[in-house]
Amino acid sequence: MKILLIQPNSTEEIKKEYLSLQYPINLGYIAAVLKKQGHEVNMVDFNVMSRKKLGFFISKYKPEIIGITALTSSILNAQNIISEIKKIDEKIITVLGGIHASSLPIKTMEENLDLDYLIFGEGEKTIVELVDKIIKKKSLLGVNGLVFRKNKKIIKNKPRELIKNLDSIPFSERGLIPLELYKKQHVSRGFSRRDKKIVEIMTSRGCPNQCIFCAGHVNYGFCVRFRSYEHIAEEINQCIKNYGANHVSIEDDTFTLNKELVKKLCDFFKEKNLTWNCNARVNTVNFKILKLMAQSGCKKIAFGVESGNPEILKKIKKGITISQVITAVEDSKKAGIKYVECDFMIGSHIDETFKTVNDTKKLIHKLMPDFLSLAVMCPFPGTEVYDLMVKNKYLDENPDWSQFTFFGELNRYKRIKYLTSEQMVKLQRKILKGYYSSPKYMFSQLIKIRSFGEIRYFKQLGFSFLEEFFLRKKVK
Numbered sequence: 001m002k003i004l005l006i007q008p009n010s011t012e013e014i015k016k017e018y019l020s021l022q023y024p025i026n027l028g029y030i031a032a033v034l035k036k037q038g039h040e041v042n043m044v045d046f047n048v049m050s051r052k053k054l055g056f057f058i059s060k061y062k063p064e065i066i067g068i069t070a071l072t073s074s075i076l077n078a079q080n081i082i083s084e085i086k087k088i089d090e091k092i093i094t095v096l097g098g099i100h101a102s103s104l105p106i107k108t109m110e111e112n113l114d115l116d117y118l119i120f121g122e123g124e125k126t127i128v129e130l131v132d133k134i135i136k137k138k139s140l141l142g143v144n145g146l147v148f149r150k151n152k153k154i155i156k157n158k159p160r161e162l163i164k165n166l167d168s169i170p171f172s173e174r175g176l177i178p179l180e181l182y183k184k185q186h187v188s189r190g191f192s193r194r195d196k197k198i199v200e201i202m203t204s205r206g207c208p209n210q211c212i213f214c215a216g217h218v219n220y221g222f223c224v225r226f227r228s229y230e231h232i233a234e235e236i237n238q239c240i241k242n243y244g245a246n247h248v249s250i251e252d253d254t255f256t257l258n259k260e261l262v263k264k265l266c267d268f269f270k271e272k273n274l275t276w277n278c279n280a281r282v283n284t285v286n287f288k289i290l291k292l293m294a295q296s297g298c299k300k301i302a303f304g305v306e307s308g309n310p311e312i313l314k315k316i317k318k319g320i321t322i323s324q325v326i327t328a329v330e331d332s333k334k335a336g337i338k339y340v341e342c343d344f345m346i347g348s349h350i351d352e353t354f355k356t357v358n359d360t361k362k363l364i365h366k367l368m369p370d371f372l373s374l375a376v377m378c379p380f381p382g383t384e385v386y387d388l389m390v391k392n393k394y395l396d397e398n399p400d401w402s403q404f405t406f407f408g409e410l411n412r413y414k415r416i417k418y419l420t421s422e423q424m425v426k427l428q429r430k431i432l433k434g435y436y437s438s439p440k441y442m443f444s445q446l447i448k449i450r451s452f453g454e455i456r457y458f459k460q461l462g463f464s465f466l467e468e469f470f471l472r473k474k475v476k
Contacts, residue, residue, distance in 0.1 A: 004063035021185035028172030103382035195453035212384035266296035282328035308363030347377035375406030
């Protein structure tokens with residue numbers, strides 16, 4: 001069959017040049033398994049392609065099925081796309097997947113009458129089986145992980161088991177959307193496609209941790225599955241051959257969980273003369289492994305810290321301590337990793353106060369990360385904090401999902417227990433502005449610049465910072 005896969009545009013915030021934008025490798029996995037079955041597959045990403053060209057893409061590719069993936073912030077755009085598809089050609093079969101659909105499958109199906117099928121959970125096996133059943137016109141009752149309509153009634157089948165062997169999934173398709181379209185935004189702060197040939201990869205799926213604000217477990221549960229070293233190395237070699245890749249951005253939630261895999265990949269990166277970056281947890285690293293990573297070409301490590309207050313860390317089930325945070329950041333710098341990013345959040349628990357936010361501010365200035373991410377809590381469906389917000393009546397019964405991102409002055413909710421949403425956004429902007437404009441921070445970054453490309457990159461970030469924090473209208 002002819003199948004078109006679509007990544008819908010998120011909120012307007014994604015277009016800001018200081019925010020990261022990755023190639024949709026998860027959608028690429030869906031494309032890969034469908035191509036392996038002999039289907040004709042194409043992909044579009046409306047974060048880098050014009051949303052107004054939907055009709056053009058449909059006329060160009062003449063799809064029989066259109067599959068769409070959506071985050072919570074893009075679910076309304078996805079629903080609008082589905083409705084428009086049916087207006088163009090009501091015979092086109094529409095399928096929706098992604099983390100929002102997995103979190104609220106029945107509700108999402110009810111909200112969009114033009115949606116034919118919804119896939120919840122891990123999608124590779126379900127989409128292949130669904131397409132096969134459609135071709136053969138067989139019953140869908142046995143397709144696990146599927147929601148569909150029968151006689152105007154919504155049917156939700158049993159959940160599908162997770163794929164045990166990740167090596168059985170073919171490499172994510174990267175040739176269906178030109179990588180050049182992603183040059184405007186950086187992949188991860190510190191790295192631009194204008195200066196490096198960057199590819200994103202996943203070496204594992206899932207996270208064993210219990211953080212109350214993270215929706216990652218919705219599709220993958222609280223277990224973690226790893227690909228083999230051989231499978232990962234083969235994919236990277238393919239990216240070097242096909243795309244000239246010289247930098248790898250590892251998108252795992254926590255790359256440093258499997259130390260043996262980390263060591264093998266460090267040897268591989270060093271042999272291939274590749275630079276790379278990853279995400280980690282402060283309680284999964286030590287100086288020895290960080291030194292090995294730095295020597296192999298690791299140029300950036302990002303740690304999720306969330307709060308500088310010990311009680312808030314316990315309440316959000318982060319499973320780390322302030323001393324572990326300080327040690328991990330200091331060791332990363334001593335090991336020679338060029339950039340250390342620390343990710344924090346205001347309102348990660350509904351008990352956040354002005355005092356606990358101030359503790360976070362103090363820790364930020366103590367750590368002096370090269371890149372600081374300071375989000376305002378977003379209660380994504382499927383998370384424990386979402387349930388807390390609903391239970392305490394801080395969340396509207398029918399929220400505007402387009403507002404559900406970590407950044408921007410958006411109307412996610414009115415308040416948590418001790419702080420209003422407006423107060424949290426003001427605190428966020430005040431802390432970010434104060435940190436990035438401090439002479440100590442600016443000097444720490446100037447002495448790290450080693451090339452014209454880096455000068456150009458940080459000049460661009462600097463202009464974006466000035467525009468965001470000094471030239472635009474203040475929050476009312």
